[in-house]
Amino acid sequence: MFQKIALIGIGLIGSSIAHAVRRNGLAQTIAISTRKPETLAEAEALGLGDIYTLDPAEAVRDADLVILCVPVGAIGAVVEAIGPALKPGAILSDVGSVKRHVIRVCGPHVPAGVHFIPGHPLAGTEHSGPASGFAELFANRWCVLTPEPDVDRDAIARLSAFWAAMGSNVEVMEADHHDMVLAITSHVPHLVAYNIVGTVADLEADTQSEVIKFSASGFRDFTRIAASDPVMWRDVFLTNREAVLEMLGRFLEDLSRLQRAVRVGDGPALEALFTRTRAIRRSIIDAGQETSVPDFGRPHE
Amino acid sequence: MFQKIALIGIGLIGSSIAHAVRRNGLAQTIAISTRKPETLAEAEALGLGDIYTLDPAEAVRDADLVILCVPVGAIGAVVEAIGPALKPGAILSDVGSVKRHVIRVCGPHVPAGVHFIPGHPLAGTEHSGPASGFAELFANRWCVLTPEPDVDRDAIARLSAFWAAMGSNVEVMEADHHDMVLAITSHVPHLVAYNIVGTVADLEADTQSEVIKFSASGFRDFTRIAASDPVMWRDVFLTNREAVLEMLGRFLEDLSRLQRAVRVGDGPALEALFTRTRAIRRSIIDAGQETSVPDFGRPHE
Ligand SMILES: NC(=O)c1ccc[n+]([C@@H]2O[C@H](COP(=O)([O-])OP(=O)(O)OC[C@H]3O[C@@H](n4cnc5c(N)ncnc54)[C@H](OP(=O)(O)O)[C@@H]3O)[C@@H](O)[C@H]2O)c1
């Protein structure tokens, strides 16, 4: 599909792309670049690519497809460094969880003739680093592409076909819409999970009692979400601030109403909400984005 | 271990106890009672017990151990109905998610000579009904018992041994402490999950755009929590109001601080919190209460 692909950043997402490209024969050559020598050595030991270099400009030379797989806060500097080395006609993409910010900081460094098509695979786990990737990460998951209106349609079609070949369902949407949708379906839930885990830790310290030990359903699931990479998530909140604050505002308004229902003991209102939300899960399972196995299929013996 | 056990209510928890009692040979006879004829018929078709009756007083007659497995809001009426039929020396327990309220409403109906030992297995899934139970549900999970100070120690030891035989780790604690710990580790997380799923549904309706379709990590997990039984959870919030409001208050204070960190772009504060919460998950995995399998072990192919 491509002669040479360059992956800049080789953590969970970068290494998963490397595996999926190999497994599906999507490129002749995979060039890998990352910041730290030890990460590069780990990627090489895992046999993730064909070319390994600490110089991202060298990695992207002659590449037909370049995918930036670094935290959103680091993307601008990377594009500035590789811009002059990009091949005319190449596709430049990324996997960052925030899209308007990426367009804002990368746009000025993308040379004319390079097709800049930001992307975001809605797939991930709570693990990080080159050893955490696997080829099936993107299978049956959405990959959202957010090109600006003037981007070459043929290039968009080629990048879409690439993600489809890794098993993804591709959707093209406007960057601002992406950021709004992700703010409420991913960023605010992460913020809330981080917050509750912090509250529990403080309570345990305050009361000198064991709270975490008795983590039941609810909290236990929140701790997984709150175990996600701190740097990646810091960058998400720093770069999608407006949408996150807007959605957090909606969330808080609704929570005030719910708090009041608890305070006044409004059973019918509570039951009505809880019944409505149950139906929504059905629709996600039916859409193939979730499993209905009890307790996430956690082993019970 | 016991001659006759009576289970009043035969949903997820009741049927899981029935399976575990059978598998581990913990009683000669299992008597089952529930409210609806169709639920009783389903339990009978599943072969969960030996005696099936719609009259709870009949079920508990001559039973050495009675466990109430109905929603917390229904417990008082059930105990009032069975009180006179309880055998002197019998142990009366329950599995309700709130404990002070259970003591308050049941206490007056428990005859002298019956050992009343409220309990709460910290185990569950998002499914309900007699067909959803399985014998291993309680394995390696906590079961908290909250007897009042004057309860017979020997009876507590016998009930503890019963839960241990089903695989649980048993902990005896004060009812108010239980309600406080569960408010923050389970009840507030559920409230927040219900709330966020509701906010997303409203947003989808408001903006006529597809939001739920792109449910990524975070929201997807919240939908599972928010798919839990509406009646059970309504009752939890109606009966553990004080502790829930107190813990929700702490949660909201912390969230205001986090909201401010996002608003002013305080990267170091965000990263520091996110790093701290990551360590807490480790401690839960180490305590054997969670699995470290990526993405909850969801199938990726
Ligand atoms: N994890 C998820 O669930 C998920 C899902 C969808 C999208 N994403 C997005 O994917 C991107 C990568 O996430 P990931 O989960 O793969 O992270 P990761 O496993 O932590 O890997 C990050 C990679 O970026 C490099 N890197 C970190 N800081 C850098 C810097 N300042 N300059 C240059 N390189 C740097 C790291 O290299 P060194 O080790 O050499 O520093 C590493 O190769 C992020 O933009 C994230 O928003 C993540």
Ligand SMILES: NC(=O)c1ccc[n+]([C@@H]2O[C@H](COP(=O)([O-])OP(=O)(O)OC[C@H]3O[C@@H](n4cnc5c(N)ncnc54)[C@H](OP(=O)(O)O)[C@@H]3O)[C@@H](O)[C@H]2O)c1
């Ligand atoms: N699910 C969990 O994760 C979990 C975890 C720990 C503890 N608990 C506690 O366990 C108890 C039962 O929960 P569950 O998950 O097993 O619920 P479930 O699957 O919905 O079963 C509830 C049972 O209670 C009966 N019931 C419901 N309303 C009743 C009423 N008004 N009067 C008499 N019987 C009634 C139902 O019988 P009919 O069908 O005949 O009405 C059914 O047999 C609750 O107190 C809950 O707090 C639940």
